Amino acid sequence: MISTLSVANRIQDFVRDGNINDARQLLDQNHKSCDTVAWNSMITGYITHNQMQCAHKLFDQMPVRDVVSWNTMMSGFNKTKDPHKLYQLFLQMNRAGETPNQFTFSTAISGFLNAFDVLVPQLHGLILRLGLHSNVFVGSALMRGYTHLADRESLQRVFDDVVVKDVSTWNALLVGYMELGLTDEAETIFDNMPEVNIISSTTLVNGYIINSKIDQARSIFDDMLQKNVVTWTAMIKGYTQYDNCIEAIQVFILMLKSGVCPNHFTLSTVLDACARCSTFHLGNQLHSCILKKGLHCEVVLLTALIDMYTKCGDIEAGFCVFESMEKKNTVSWNSVIGGCARHGLAKRALCEFEKMIESGFKPDHVTYINLLSACVHGGLVKEGERHFNSMGERYGIKPEMKHYSCMVDLYGKSGELEKAEKLVKEMPFEPDVGVWGALLSACGLHSCYEPANALENLAHDHPTIYSMLVKLHSEKGEWSRAIEMRKKMIEIGARQQKAGSRLDLV
DNA sequence: CTAGGGTTAG
Known part of the structure; x- marks a missing residue:
């Protein structure tokens, strides 16, 4: 006869060794005599091996649930990023009369972020009532919550309430101040921290980046004695984000030289840099790197790869990936679909869209921007119109400014200027540069000046609009007005956008 | 047996 304690222990051993089936068999054999710890261990096993359905089923079947059972299930839904299921479980737990503990709150709060941010103050109230506010895990979860809510005072208060702070508590405060745009305060906090680690410094680097202070980020970055893959990736991303892709790629090369190995996060970022400055050679080499490292299952990474290929001109490679x-x-x-649009493959774009729907994927607003811009390139007015009109009722996607400017462009390029103008008048927002630009370019294309005249006083601060007006006036032979426009452009320091083509960097 | 910081794509 085996004691119940040893059943739990043996289940844990099986789980540690990856023998999930043996663990289950043991549980089934001792079904009647097992204690809750054994059941909980089995649930933990399923979760660590990414078998959430099995875990849930077992949770429903177990005879007695304790607070650990609930917490474990909640941590599973946290791992699978399922805030709604997590929330339901939290409610169920309370209904079942189980009192949440510090584990419950730290898991629940972090799982609720982005979905139920508004619950944070209420959970905080509950935490205070249960006297759990001095726990470090609960504290950092709450701090992240208040950061999301942009509530600086509560962030600080929660921090103060954590009596015995560790480096993570301080780091959470750093993240908070940085995300609230308080870079000076964050720097002061950093300087006064009792202990810093590589995460603290990386938080500082990233904080300066998200606050558009790339040079300060670089200066901290350069001073760091130890940098890991996260630090390097943050810096590369910073340069990429602000369109200094050459520097981004150079930092990547420094990273390789320093002996730190890039991961899928790094590679996605560098591919984005390659895409933005058409650095096909490096992008192509990174593809080999991905295959060698066995990263071909990373969805984000492969998507970045597709984007790189299509933006560097190799649509076939994009399809292949x-x-x-x-x-x-x-x-x-x-x-x-965006790749098809860029390459003028309008029919193919429509076809991929159909396949997307057939495969059960839900389109979003970007899908429609890409689809409509494909229609613009292919001059497919009817199809564009059809999709523009159906996106709302079929998929609940409200047309945004970008969709309108695609439609204006579509009508404009195919000579239907009245329809284009009508759409501009009817649209539910104040048209932006994109929309006016599309209309003006249609005027230029079809030598139609009527709508253009009305746009003259809207040209302020928009170099594109100025240059288009110059072009239109010149075409019409109205030289004095063209010159006047040019002068204005010089006055406000507007320059025509530089065109660029492929750059071979490495 | 259960919990927390910094990095990725259109």
């Missing part, structure tokens, strides 16, 4: 993907998501589909 896309077809090879075992798992896809909406973004992957969008990027292939």
Whole structure:
């Protein structure tokens, strides 16, 4: 006869060794005599091996649930990023009369972020009542919550309430201040921390980046004695984000020289840099790197790869990567449809869209921007119109400014200027540069000046609009007005956008 | 047996 304690222990041993089936068999054999710890261990086993359904089923079947059972299940839904299921479980737990503990709150709060941010103050109230506010885990979860809510005072108060702070508590405060845009305060906090680690410094670097202070980020970055893959990736991303892709790639090369190995986060970022400055050579080499490292299952990474290929001119390679993907998501589909649009393959874009729907993916607003811009390139007015009109009722996607400017462009390029103008008048927002630009370029294309005249006083601060007006006036032979426009452009320091083509960097 | 910081794509 085996004691129940040893059943729990043996289940844990099996789980540690990855023998999940043996663990289950043991549980089933001792079904009647098992204690809750054994059941909980089995649930933990399923969760660590990414078998959430099995875990849930077992949770429903177990005879007695304790607070650990609930917490474990909640941590599973946290791991699978399922805030709604997590919330339901939290409610169920309370209904079942189980009192939440510090584990419950730290898991629940972090799982609720982005979905139920508004619950944070209420949970905080509950935490105070249960006297759990001095726990470090609960504290950092709450701090992240208040950061999301942009509530600086509560952030600080929660921090103060954590009596015995550790480095993570301080780091959470750093993140908070940085995300609230308080870079000076964050720097002061950093300087006064009793202990810092690589995460603290990386938080500082990233904080300066998200606050558009790239040079300060670089200065901290350069002073760091130890940098890991996260630090390097943050810096590369910073340069990429502000369109200094050459520097981004150079930092990447420094990273390789320093001996730190890039991961899928790094590679996605560098591919984005390659895409933005058409650095095909490096992008292509990174593809080999991905295959060698066995990263071909990373959806985000492969999507970045598709985007790089299509933006560097190799649409076929883009298709090839896309077809090879075992798992896809909406973004992957969008990027292939966008690739078709850029390459003028309008029919193919429509076709990929149909396939996307057939495969059960839900389009979003980007899908429609890409689809409509494909229609613009292919002059497919009817199809564009059809999709523009149906996106709301079929998928609940409200047309945004970008969709309107695509439609204006579509009508404009195919000579239907009245329809274009009508749409501009009817649209539910104040038209932006994109929309006016599309209309003006249509005027230029079809030598139609009527709508253009009305746009003259809207040209302020928009170099594109100025240059288009100059072009239109010149075409019409109205030289004095063209010159006047040029003068204005010089006055406000507007320059024509520089065109660029491929750059070979490495 | 259960919990927390910094990095990725359209």
